[in-house]
Amino acid sequence: MRVLAHARGSITKTVIQKGQNQFNPIIIGFLCTWCSYAGADQAGVSRREYPPNILPIRVMCSGRISPHHILKAFQMGADGVLVAGCHLGECHYIRGNYMTAKRIPVVKELLSFMGLSPQRLGLTWVSASEGDRFAAVVREFTEQIRELGPSPLRGVS
Amino acid sequence: MEALRAKVAQLLKEKAISGFLGLKLEHGHPSPFLFTGEEGLDLLVVSDTRFPLTKLLQRLTSKYPEEKFGVMVRGCDERSLIELHKDNQVNLEHLVTVGVACSQELAQRCGCKVPYPSQFEVGEPATGVEGGGELESIEGMAEDERFNFWMEQFGKCIKCYGCRNSCPLCYCSECTLEDSFLVPPGETPPKAPIFHLIRAFHTVGRCIDCGLCEEACPVGIPLRTIYKKLGQVVSELFGYSPGKEVEGRSPLSFLGEKPFKEQG
Structure with a gap:
């Protein structure tokens, strides 16, 4: 929660001036520390380029990511939220990511019913060695959000 | 009697x-x-x-x-x-x-589907009412239209907590809706849509569709429609309907061996 509060400052400040006329979405990435965060690290170490729009937040397990965190990120004006964890069956806590796999589809349906595109919430599995995959996923997801445009919740509060 | x-x-x-x-x-x-x-x-x-x-x-x-x-x-x-x-x-x-x-x-x-318990001493069993009320009309809206509809509805909220207080399944002694980080105190209407979405998510796999929340709401927010929709989602994804049988557990209340439907 405190990390999210910290991210609030970054959300408002992060204006990435890469393409001047391009919409630069703000994406919050919740990465599990054992696989996806290490995967992001691997992407960095192997010098893979991916859009800087993602703001990674390290969590102990993707199962730890409560829908509250996702909803709070959207409430604070994030254009997209990417949840990444270990591949199914490879969770450091054995079954933690099964909970994520159950939860996220429900949150997507809830967002969709509320009139927020469910595509704004991404769920992916990235292992610690998949630096390339992490970069590719973030590129794809950023492009997807860019096409959707700014979140209607931007500027609401 | x-x-x-x-x-x-x-x-x-x-x-x-x-x-x-x-x-x-x-x-x-x-x-x-x-x-x-x-x-x-x-x-x-x-x-x-x-x-x-x-x-x-x-x-x-x-x-x-x-x-x-x-x-x-x-x-x-x-x-x-x-x-x-x-x-x-x-x-x-x-x-x-x-x-x-x-x-x-x-x-x-x-709008009750089963308006009688399994055994009863008083009254005659009435026929259940089918249909999801406003659900179809809201689902039929375009995305931005639906967003505006809900933001308008949530904007009416006076944060009386009536929906929570009347809910038979809201028994927590510490409520997320009173968490000062998620729902800043002293603000009416509360932050939309997070206030209502938190509550909505807490009903997933638990809401028995009694409609007391909507009955208690002084400003008439169609809360039950959201919970109804989530009930449908849970039934489709996990094949679980709350309140039906004493056996089995709500899909989001345990980790499970498998991520999806098979675990029942």
Whole structure:
């Protein structure tokens, strides 16, 4: 929660001036520390380029990511939220990511019913060695959000 | 009504229960009351007024876990008892339920699918009402239209917490809706849509569609429609409908061996 509060400052400040006329979405990435965060690290170490729009937040397990965190990120004006964890069956806590796999589809349906595109919430599995995959996923997801445009919740509060 | 009074009198006389939670007619208004003796039972009534009796029961039983209680249940009350039992909030073995079938008028008003419990002493079973109310019309809207619709609805909220307070399944002693980080205090209307979405997510796999939240809402936000939609989603994804059977657990209440439907 405190990390999210910290991210609030970054959300408002992060204006990435890469393409001047391009919409630069703000994406919050919740990465599990054992696989996806290490995967992001691997992407960095192997010098893979991916859009800087993602703001990674390290969590102990993707199962730890409560829908509250996702909803709070959207409430604070994030254009997209990417949840990444270990591949199914490879969770450091054995079954933690099964909970994520159950939860996220429900949150997507809830967002969709509320009139927020469910595509704004991404769920992916990235292992610690998949630096390339992490970069590719973030590129794809950023492009997807860019096409959707700014979140209607931007500027609401 | 006489059948109910006779049954309760007998239960209390036999000391099968220490108290019976029902509705008492006071000053012409029925309100929840715990009958502990045979005297005063002439004021025990069955009416079309609904109260979250099972929520009161949960508080009672948590205070007096050894005692046996009797409770008047409608169809919705029985479903909520089953869910409370699964969450270890009440123990069905320590309870004696006395069923009441709702009138057709009440069933119509509530849009209730099953307006009677599995066993009942009073009333005739009314026919259930099918259809999702406003659900179809809201689902038919375009995305931005739906967003504006809900933001307008949530903007009416006066943060009275009526939806939570009337919900038979909201028993937590510490409520997320009072978390100052997620819902900053002293703001009305509360931050939309997060306030309502948090509550909506908490009903997933638990909401028994009694409609007390919507009935309690002073500004008429169609809350039940959201919970209904999530109920459909849970049923489609996990094949689970809350309040139906005592066996089985709500899909989001345990980790499980497999991520999806197969785990039942």
